[in-house]
Amino acid sequence: MRTLGVALLATTFAAGAVHAGNQKEEALADSVRLALSNAIKDATPPRPSFRTEDERVRYQAWLAQMSSRLQRKLPDEQTRAEFLSTVWYEARRAGLDPGMVLGLIQVESAYRKYAVSIVGARGYMQVMPFWTNVIGDRNRRALFDMQTNLRYGCAILRMYLDMEAGNLYLALGRYNGSRGKPDYPNAVLSAWNNWK
Template sequence: MRQVKQHWLAHLLLCAVFTCSAAHAGNQKEEALADSVRLALSRAITDSQPPKPHFDNINQRIQYLLWLGEMSQRLKKRLPDWQVRKEFLETLWYEAKRAGLEPAMVLGLVQVESAFRKYAVSGAGARGYMQVMPFWTRVIGDGDSGKLFNMQTNLRYGCSILRMYIDMEGGNLYLALGRYNGSRGRPEYPNAVLAAWKGWETK
């Protein structure tokens, strides 16, 4: 009886761990890329510059600091540790801007994809904040999929891939989001990200 009880408790614990770590978003699909696209993506993710923003004037810096403070307050419940939250927001802002994306949109995507869980893993194996599929590290990286749990690496891959999809779709964000999620043409995922995006816009 004791062994049965222990087995049952272990099963419940395993289920709880899986539920906490699993992500429920869809996944990018591996598809043929032109050599020029693959090369551009590879260059984008291997740029070793640290995520330090540069501003043309003091007003831009003030706007950034105001954004950082406001987003930090909104994100406090999801990422309670100040240092982790600060580094996450600084990196997300840098990688979003670097890829020509709105930081608020990327925050909405991260919310939908992983609920801001660094070590989230989907049923298909997509990893991290932006739920990047491991095959991308083979296609455009060094093949080390473990790096997708690194904050900056994950955000850089995710932003670069989404930028590529937007370009592939001629600027159509709705279709690009569907492609990012592996559900192109279906409304559920793009609508979820667009709704979450509104929640991260500054007032």
């Protein structure tokens, strides 16, 4: 097991730097902790639902376009389709733009499911393991599960957006542990432009 962990870390670092900062464990009101905990509990697989046929058609067009763009990063068609439908579902569930979440993932992990940063952030959205203690079931390994990682990341970013009164720039800085510094928010906002 230890050899596997060393090999995983070596592969992660060889594949390129992960840009996660050191998310801060902040004191949360019990109501916020409960809301976050409830947001990540539902293990229902993503199943898009649409109010109108037009919404369904727009989703299908988005999925086809994003799949084409992500083909180099995620060559397996089934993996790519599951990833994109989960990003879309979890982003929308948290009230976020799916393109912005794709931009954040691009900056955080370069679409690597098993990415680990120097400070220990994990997975696509580089979620810090302390979050599993604060709002989860203490299962840090689950942060490498696609849906779990995306659900945590989207719920946490939504919380930061609410804390920052909708200011995406400050929320992104908080997400990365670099609040007030321009590099990370600017990188995510720039990457988001590629996914609009």
